[in-house]
Amino acid sequence: MRDAITVRNLSYTYPDGTKALEEISLEVHEGERVAIIGPNGAGKTTFLLHLNGILHGTDGQVEVFGKSADKEKREDIIKDVGIVFQDPDDQLFMPTIFDDLAFGPINLGLPEEEVRERVEKALLTLGLSDYENRCPHHLSYGEKKKAALAAVMSMEPKILVLDEPTANLDPRSRAELIEIIKGLNEREGITIVTATHDVNAVPELADRVYVLNKRITAEGTAQKIFSDVELLKETDLEVPEVFKLFEVLQCFGYNCEELPLSIDDAIEHLTRTVENEGGHIHLHIHKHTHDEVKKLKSKYEHHKTNK
Amino acid sequence: MIEYPEIDRYASLDSPMHRFDPRAKIIAFIFLIFSVVLIPDLKIAFIGLFFAIFLLILSRIPIFFVLSYMKWVAMFVLSFFIILAFTFPGEELAKFYFLSVTAEGLYTGSLITIRAFSAIILIFPMIGTMRFDTTIKALDRLKVPNSLVQILMFTYRYIFVFVDEFQRIWTAMESRGFKLRTTLYALRTIGNAMGMLFVRSYERAERVYQAMRSRGYTGNPKTLVEFEIRMKDYLLAVSIIGFAISLHVVSFVGVV
Ligand SMILES: Nc1ncnc2c1ncn2[C@@H]1O[C@H](COP(=O)(O)OP(=O)(O)OP(=O)(O)O)[C@@H](O)[C@H]1O
Numbered sequence: 160m161r162d163a164i165t166v167r168n169l170s171y172t173y174p175d176g177t178k179a180l181e182e183i184s185l186e187v188h189e190g191e192r193v194a195i196i197g198p199n200g201a202g203k204t205t206f207l208l209h210l211n212g213i214l215h216g217t218d219g220q221v222e223v224f225g226k227s228a229d230k231e232k233r234e235d236i237i238k239d240v241g242i243v244f245q246d247p248d249d250q251l252f253m254p255t256i257f258d259d260l261a262f263g264p265i266n267l268g269l270p271e272e273e274v275r276e277r278v279e280k281a282l283l284t285l286g287l288s289d290y291e292n293r294c295p296h297h298l299s300y301g302e303k304k305k306a307a308l309a310a311v312m313s314m315e316p317k318i319l320v321l322d323e324p325t326a327n328l329d330p331r332s333r334a335e336l337i338e339i340i341k342g343l344n345e346r347e348g349i350t351i352v353t354a355t356h357d358v359n360a361v362p363e364l365a366d367r368v369y370v371l372n373k374r375i376t377a378e379g380t381a382q383k384i385f386s387d388v389e390l391l392k393e394t395d396l397e398v399p400e401v402f403k404l405f406e407v408l409q410c411f412g413y414n415c416e417e418l419p420l421s422i423d424d425a426i427e428h429l430t431r432t433v434e435n436e437g438g439h440i441h442l443h444i445h446k447h448t449h450d451e452v453k454k455l456k457s458k459y460e461h462h463k464t465n466k
Numbered sequence: 467m468i469e470y471p472e473i474d475r476y477a478s479l480d481s482p483m484h485r486f487d488p489r490a491k492i493i494a495f496i497f498l499i500f501s502v503v504l505i506p507d508l509k510i511a512f513i514g515l516f517f518a519i520f521l522l523i524l525s526r527i528p529i530f531f532v533l534s535y536m537k538w539v540a541m542f543v544l545s546f547f548i549i550l551a552f553t554f555p556g557e558e559l560a561k562f563y564f565l566s567v568t569a570e571g572l573y574t575g576s577l578i579t580i581r582a583f584s585a586i587i588l589i590f591p592m593i594g595t596m597r598f599d600t601t602i603k604a605l606d607r608l609k610v611p612n613s614l615v616q617i618l619m620f621t622y623r624y625i626f627v628f629v630d631e632f633q634r635i636w637t638a639m640e641s642r643g644f645k646l647r648t649t650l651y652a653l654r655t656i657g658n659a660m661g662m663l664f665v666r667s668y669e670r671a672e673r674v675y676q677a678m679r680s681r682g683y684t685g686n687p688k689t690l691v692e693f694e695i696r697m698k699d700y701l702l703a704v705s706i707i708g709f710a711i712s713l714h715v716v717s718f719v720g721v722v
């Protein structure tokens with residue numbers, strides 16, 4: 160499979176001297192879903208801005224489908240990489256939703272007919288068909304967030320880059336958005352790069368995870384990353400609630416090697432275990448249970464104790 | 467709460483003014499506004515005012531909405547009226563100590579007041595009868611310089627964000643016991659808040675610009691819009707412009 164994004168030794172220092180990225184190397188394969196997680200100020204947003212040539216590394220290089228994001232005409236990169244920014248008010252800058260969705264395709268130089276088709280399609284994908292003529296300032300935050308994604312989708316990028324897609328959303332909007340993003344990957348094969356600290360969304364949005372804290376401190380499946388206690392402590396990261404729950408269950412004698420990360424995983428896991436163990440699961444309190452639970456709890460309190 | 471500046475609040479009503487093609491409407495009204503502010507004769511200025519009010523009524527925009535804007539204009543214009551009435555040289559009508567009211571002063575003051583009111587009233591049937599984004603697009607189609615169109619477009623979009631941002635800062639200040647007084651402390655705090663607002667806007671501008679570049683902004687954003695000008699639009703525009711011209715013909719010939 161070819162690489163959608165290849166980053167080599169990328170470093171970036173802001174003009175005021177803030178070192179935001181140091182020696183980043185990573186790759187994202189075509190059709191893959193990758194999450195970049197890290198604490199506030201880790202440089203996630205800064206990194207994403209390199210992916211379509213908005214920022215240029217002080218050192219190192221970024222390639223998109225083998226083309227350098229520095230040298231090539233920016234237009235080419237923009238066509239392939241769509242970035243959805245964290246704050247939808249930054250992204251929806253045109254007077255109406257229609258204008259905003261049409262903005263990208265018009266800039267690509269598409270004929271009017273095709274611009275309209277693309278806008279229609281993006282509205283449909285995001286379930287915003289009635290919003291065409293609405294003004295952004297009259298929309299709810301969740302609707303704005305969807306509209307911002309639609310505005311990027313209308314450019315039909317091959318790679319979709321999302322900065323905190325689930326931040327500040329209510330549970331329903333959050334679930335909807337996650338489903339939409341998953342769908343885009345499954346149905347249209349769009350490569351997805353998500354920067355987030357919503358760890359509960361990571362298992363749903365990513366096959367592979369990079370931990371970023373100015374530099375890349377770890378890489379692997381969500382499974383592997385969330386099992387690495389030291390790493391999590393170092394980078395001040397959380398673990399999905401489902402994962403924690405199953406660790407608790409382990410203390411009560413539940414038998415499993417790979418802990419599930421999401422509800423879907425958990426259902427599958429429980430079903431398998433119940434079937435294997437003859438129709439029920441066996442939990443009990445043994446002499447170490449309380450100690451283990453205590454240990455487990457202190458493990459996840461590093462946020463409080465460290466500070 | 468601070469109110470949003472929504473000149474287009476009644477854009478969704480239906481009236482002949484609402485159905486008027488945006489481009490024809492803008493041209494006809496701008497013509498009429500210029501005509502009205504240049505009227506040299508008080509009686510004809512009144513005719514202009516009545517016509518403005520007629521168009522306003524035709525647009526079905528509620529009067530109280532117009533009045534809420536007019537009160538600020540009125541304060542400004544009436545101060546002019548008073549200054550003119552007392553300072554314009556001419557035939558003395560009354561005298562208060564060393565200040566005297568002149569007939570010419572009253573005349574000129576009234577003329578300016580009436581012209582100003584007419585012009586302001588005409589703004590409402592013009593841009594209050596379509597959504598502001600339509601106005602912007604119409605201006606763009608009328609070949610108004612693109613940079614001006616962009617300034618309007620982004621101002622219109624971000625004034626709301628700006629108001630929200632100010633509201634947040636203000637609420638945060640009030641919820642920590644800040645009260646608006648004329649003490650040095652209060653003024654300094656407001657100064658800080660303004661500075662804060664400025665910094666936030668600057669940072670936002672930077673992020674918006676990044677988002678724009680990410681979607682291929684090169685300096686001339688275009689919009690798609692379907693305007694359809696019909697016979698009745700031409701007729702309406704021509705009648706309004708005709709009326710505007712006749713106001714001046716009449717005052718020139720001096721029929722009234
Ligand atoms: N325009 C700028 N000028 C100077 N420094 C900046 C600028 N933007 C960000 N930084 C700094 O660069 C570092 C990385 O910021 P960045 O916004 O990329 O982090 P992030 O991981 O996206 O954080 P968050 O999770 O809060 O969004 C921070 O220390 C930040 O203060």
Ligand SMILES: [Mg+2]
Binds near residue numbers: 203204
């Ligand atoms: Mg960020």
